[in-house]
Amino acid sequence: MSTIQKDFEERIEENELLNCMRCGFCLPAxxxxxxTKSEIHSPRGRIALMKAVRDGDIDSxxxxxxxxxxxxxCRAxxxxxxxxxxxGHMLxxxxxxxxxxxxxxIKEKTVRKTVFKQLFPNQKRMEQATSLLSFxxxxxxxxxxxxxxxxxxFPKHMQQMEKALPQVSKAERSADTVFKAEGDTKATVAMFRGCLMDTMFHETNQSTIKLLNKAGCDVVVxxxxxxCGALHGHSGEKEGALDLAKKNIQAFEDVECDYIITNAGGCGxxxxxYHYLLRHDSIWSERAKEFVDKIVDFSSILIKLGFIDQHNLQVSPQYVTYQDSCHLRNVMGVYKEPRALIQAVQGGSLVEMEKADSCCGSAGIYNITQPDMSMQILDHKMKHxxxxxxxxxxTSNPGCLIQMRLGIEREGKxxxxRAVHLADYLLEALVN
Known part of the structure; x- marks a missing residue:
């Protein structure tokens, strides 16, 4: 028995693999x-391959x-x-x-060390990298x-991606960690700021805080x-993901709040x-569950607290469409709330695109590691x-936002x- 097969036996539950009935409902999703129309690139095909490894039917x-x-x-x-x-868990x-x-x-080892150990887990280095981009x-x-x-x-899609990157602001970060509600306080929320969201998309984080304040939330950061460790978890860097999860749980345990707010579908x-990631850890599993029970997307809390009824929202006349964040929809089950907020904005006519719930091809760093497939998916998305x-x-996720901007560049439009984050669109509607 190979060591890989042994690990599959110990770490991937046979019952979970057998739950797949090979019915094919996953194929059109x-x-x-x-x-590709290839079974090895379908969910049931990948599950069959995982089972074959576990059973020892594959030696290559x-x-x-x-x-x-x-x-x-994408977990669709x-x-x-x-x-x-x-x-998604088995994957x-x-x-x-x-x-x-x-x-x-040596090259891959160096890249992984730089990205997963030195850059993303270190907010100061993320800020330094963003400052370089700003310069x-x-x-x-x-x-x-x-x-x-x-x-x-550089490859053509990388040239286009360079144009799709947001104009980064070098504004000074606020030293404040508490942002008080406008009017009566309806809830106290803790904001998960994220690494990309608080650097490359810092203004979107600020927009989110302002919207929460206007909805009656005291916001603690x-x-x-x-x-969050998502890139680590999706890229096989499990130990790094575990370490970051524990640090985040500890950070938010030290704050008294009703909800933990996210504004990035992938992070959320x-x-x-986290409760699944830490399920085998006797010390952290219950703490993870308590943490997870408080996670809420910002759009959900705005709806819950009656943000639409409290404010008049208006933009210049325009057609708008919404691209779902895969993880926000498929994992957190949030898709009605963003649409309700968009429909409440006067002047903006929401037109649903065909297959809005299908992946745009961003998927974290997928558009860098699998550029051909990513661009193929994006080009079809832009037709819709x-x-x-x-x-x-x-959209409601930084990766999706960059990808849709890339699609706009590829189409010469x-x-x-334009492509904007939901929080920025709503704040724009408030300003106007």
Whole structure:
């Protein structure tokens, strides 16, 4: 028996694998199956491969690992599954097993160490990286690089992604950790700020806090919180994810609050899964459950506290469409609330796009690690967007936001179309 097979036996439950009835309800929900029409790139096909590894029916794992890596991890198969198979949990455990047994090249080892151990878990370094991006954008270096054609040394989708990155503000971070409600306090909430959201999308975090204040929330922002660990968990870096989860639980245990608020679908879903991640830890499992019970997306709390009834919302006349964050919808079950908020904005006509609930191809860093499949999915997504005639694409996750901006660049529509986070759109509607 190989060590990989042994780990599959010990760490991936046979009953969970057997829950898959091979019925095929997952197939029309799976973006990679839709694109390839190949069973090895479907949820039931990947589950069959995982079971074959566990049973010892496969002794060469290259195709299995490739199939798992091509998966977006969007988890659209889970709400489509009549048997309630927890595909996402098995996917991440299988990736972790392969990663632990791989012998990476020096280059891969260096990249992983830099990204997963030195950059994302360290907020100061994230801020430094964002400052470098700000300098690149505002110093004239960006214009010079484009003029000299330096970016042509990179793949085409990377050139377009450079244009899709937000204009980063170098504004001073507030020293405040408590932001008081406007009027009577209806709830005290703790804000999960995220690593990307509090650096590259810092203004969106500020928008979220202002909306919560206007809804009657005292907002507390714990200083000791860290990256949620989603990128670690999705990339097989399980130990890193466990470490970050424990630090975040500790950080929010020190705050008295009614809810823990997120404004990034990917972060929220991973935080929501902390109880599963720490299920075998006798010290942390109950603490994780108490933490998870307080996780709420900001759109849900705005609806709960009657934000729509309290405020007049208006924008200039425009068609808007909403792109679901996969993890916000498929894991946290939030999809009605963002639409209710968007529909409450006068002047903005919501036009539902076909397959708004299907992945845009971002999936964390998937658009970097699997660029061909990602761009294929994005190009099909943009065809659905075009049919809505929308001038504004709204979403609720930073990765989706960058991906939709990338789609706009690829279609050459940056002069007539924009992509914005829901929080920024709602604050814009309040200002106007």
């Amino acid at each position: 799976c973006p990679t199956y839709i694109e 794992y290259e195709q299995v690992e490739e199939s798992l890596n091509v998966c977006l991890g 198969c889970e709400p489509a599954c009549p048997a309630g198979v927890n595909y 991440e455990e299988a990736r972790a097993i392969f990663q632990e047994h791989n012998k990476p090249s 690149y954008q505002k110093s004239g270096l960006q214009k010079t690089s484009r003029k000299l054609g330096i970016l042509k040394l 714990p200083n000791t919180q860290n990256c 879903a991973f935080l929501h899964d 967007v075009e049919k809505t005639y929308a001038q504004t694409i709204i 940056s002069d007539s179309m």
